[in-house]
Amino acid sequence: MADVNELSLNINRKTDILNRETDTLSSSNTGPTIEEESTEDDQDRAQKEQEEKLRKETELGKYWKTVDDNPMDFTGWTYLLQYVEQESDPADCRRAYEAFFSHYPYCYGYWKKYSDMEKKHGNPEKAKEVFEKGLRGIPLSVELWLHYINFFITEFSSDNNSKDRIKKLYERALSAAGLEFRSDKLWDSYIAWENMNGNLKAVTGIYERLIRTPTQLYSHHWDNYKRHINSHHPKEILDIDTFLKLRSEILNKSSNYHIDDEDEVGLDEALQVGDSMELDAPPGMLATMGDEKEVKKVRVKYIESRETIFKQNEAEVSKRWTFEENIRRPYFHVKPLERGQLKNWREYLDEEISQGNHTRIVILFERCMIACALYEDFWMKYAKYLEQHSLDGVRSVYQRACDIHLPKKPYIHLAWAAFEERQDNYPLARKILMNIENNVPGLAMVCMRRISLERRSKNHEAAEDLFQSYLEKAVSNKTKTFFSIKYARYLQKVIGDTERARKVLNDALQMDNANEKVFLQLLDVEYQSQPIVEDRVMETFSRLLKSDVSLDFKVKVSQRRMEFLEDFGTCIQKISEAYDEHQKLVKEANAKKKRPDKEIIVEEPPDKKVKIDVCGPVSIPPAPVDHNMPPLPPVGPPPPDPHYGYAPWPSAAYGAPMQPNAYPGYPYPAYPSGYNYYGY
Secondary structure, three states: OHHHHHHHHHHHHHHHHHHHHHHHHHHHHOOOOHHHHHHHHHHHHHHHHHHHHHHHHHHHHHHHHHHHHOOOOHHHHHHHHHHHHHHOOHHHHHHHHHHHHOOOOOOHHHHHHHHHHHHHOOOHHHHHHHHHHHHHHOOOOHHHHHHHHHHHHHHHOOOOOHHHHHHHHHHHHHHHHOOOOOOHHHHHHHHHHHHHOOOHHHHHHHHHHHOOOOOOOHHHHHHHHHHHHHHOOHHHHOOHHHHHHHHHHHHHHOOOOOOOHHHOOOHHHHHHOOOOHHHHOOOOOOOOOOOHHHHHHHHHHHHHHHHHHHHHHHHHHHHHHHHHHOOOOOOOOOOOOOHHHHHHHHHHHHHHHHHOOHHHHHHHHHHHHHHOOOOHHHHHHHHHHHOOOOHHHHHHHHHHHHHHHOOOOHHHHHHHHHHHHHOOOHHHHHHHHHHHHHHOOOOHHHHHHHHHHHHHOOOHHHHHHHHHHHHHHOOOHHHHHHHHHHHHHHHHHHHOOHHHHHHHHHHHHHHOOOOHHHHHHHHHHHHHOOOOOHHHHHHHHHHHHOOOOOHHHHHHHHHHHHHHHHHHOOOHHHHHHHHHHHHHHHHHHHHHHHHHHHHHHHHOOHHHHHHHHHHOOOOOOOOOOOOOOOOOOOOOOOOOOOOOOOOOOOHHHHOOOOOOOOOOOOOOOOOOOOOHHHOO
16 A cells, blocks of 8 residues: 555656646747737837838938028928928928028918918917918918918917907008008908907998008909998998988988978878888887988998099009009019019009009018019119118118028129118128128129228228238139239229239239230339339330230230330430330231231132132231220321431331220220229
8 A cells, every 4th residue: 555655656746747847848939928029029119110210310311401402492492391291290390491481481381381280280379470470571471361360260269358369460461461452352351250240330440441442352342342331220330420420411401301380291191101100100119220211311421422532542453453464473483583574563663653652662562572582673672762761671671682582692782781881880781791702702793892891991901801812712813813903903092002012913923924914904003103113114014025915915015115115215225126126016916917818818729719819909807806905095106306316107017007096095094894804
């Protein structure tokens, strides 16, 4: 029995060991636990989120790079806005919209989208702020005002004093955009809202303003006004003073005001002839609104009194109708406008200005700026008009044009800087010129305006620093020549330092020994020296004639040298030598002109040569005229004089007969506008 028990115990012990081994093996083969599976899922999810975030950042960065590289790429901006709207990240949307509106604030549709985005994410207050900001940027947008008003009514109508706030909002809208010719929807919306609230007298007040405002649907509004008057008792729609005044005038003119005894009719007789009992009821018996005939007369008289106003308004509409019909694109777009559209806007503005209504002129200018925001001449026309009315308004116009719409247009910046300088606001003028120079580097007109500003403000040290800076930054000989000549003039004429002026020009000649313009300016410096030093002038002439300038230019300069010696020379020997050298140059130039003609004749076919011989001698075309060359004084052959020791100069020695006034005005040539003398 004991053996059996011991055997049973051993079997149970072995069974437990086997079960434990089985459990261990099973646990090692079945995989992770529930907790481990959850951790792995979280890691996978986090990795996917990280990859998605990286993908979005990469795509978003590419869209941003496009507009950062070229902020004027309107299509690139639209792609960026579409992307952020699709991804629905409020922070990315705000950043993109704010950057977009810093360049294109006149796109009212995008202001609406921006506000809708905030509303969609449960931010009505932020949506309201977006509308407010948008209307500061484009206050004439009737559509944006209507969107804002509808949004405000939907979101805030349950608030305290909501009706007063909505009414104030409508009044703000009319004050900003009510004079816009196409503002009819805004007026109708205001009227409908007041009618809905039962404010009939307020409706009348709105119509009173509307019939005095030229709009596209002026006739429609007049018909609605008359319908409003005829649909309600005058006492309900007119203020008490107007109603009593009209009634008094009607009663005074009525021939039936005093009723004779024989005309009195009894109540029974009145009923027999079909008169209403209401008309003859004792006073206080019925709650009537008075005599219907009297009411009709009041209505007729009131409408007649407004008929004149309507006719005047109709005449104002007629003056503008043709211009308004020709406006095909009243909204902003980056695409250029047709020439006919630009011409229509210019003529419309001129006509409105001739009418003399300042408020309407400003409204029309603001409308024009929306459609023509990318044309600087309209901004300058607007600013010029406002100079007679508001200096702050002028500054605001220039600021909007230069900082937002036309950051790379030089003329509008120069005009703004000139305006600020006229107001003695030199710091702002400097800042404006520096901004356009940073936006569009290398414009000579901007560089010279900066220098001129410092000169006019007596800041000569700053002017010289600018000259030297531009000379160092110049990347071409043409640019260096321009600034060298300007700098030399400044040093001699303004500073009075002729020696430094010479040095500037000599430095320029070291870089370009064949620059005719620099040589001419160096001659001018010597001519303007007081007193004239003959040796310096002759040295400059000699240096020029030995340089690599063209032969034709040397002939002209040699002729000028003889003129100088005739006027200022102190040695006859120098005059004789100059004459001999001039003769050699003229012969060389004539030979050079004839040489191409001989080559052409040799190369002509025989039949062609016969034709030429029959027709007569071939005329040599005149040498091309260099219009950038400053005019030279007339020089003709001097009269015979035995003291000079040489024969009179033959006229043929100069290559062609001299015209009487070929070179007037030296040494002070009149330079044409636009720096044509320097070829810029």
